[in-house]
Amino acid sequence: MPGVDGGAVRAALDQELARLSAHAIDASMTLIALDESAEPTVIAALSEREWDVVVIGGGIRKPEPLLPLFHQVVNLVRRHAPKAAVAFNTSGGDSVEAARRRL
Structure with a gap:
């Protein structure tokens, strides 16, 4: 996204x-490009294994222009990880909480 320091x-x-690992939460993270690769990237991540919970971050949820992507991700979770709870963090620093x- 423009103006965002990707490294930071x-x-x-x-x-x-x-931090998730330190709390004994076996987790992985998937970064989604804002292009046509988003859907296959999410599907691949969701198909890796059965998930107990999927946390959808504010980077997708909060910017109004990304609302269609947010809806797409929520529906992909419903289809490809139907047993997983869905959680939303308020910032990148509270995914554990x-x-x-939801666990």
Whole structure:
């Protein structure tokens, strides 16, 4: 996204992934490009295994121009990980809390 430091975002996401691990939550993270590869990327990630919870971040949920992508991701979760709870974080730093609310 324009104006966003990708390196800083990636570092914050990696830190949150480490925090999930520290809380004994086996997690992985999928970054989605804002192009035609979004859907196959999400489907591949959801198909890796059965998920207990899928956290959808504010980077997809909050920007109004990304509302169609947000809807697409929610519906892909419903189709490709039907047993998973869906959680929403408020920032990149509270995915642990979002996941734990639904586990």
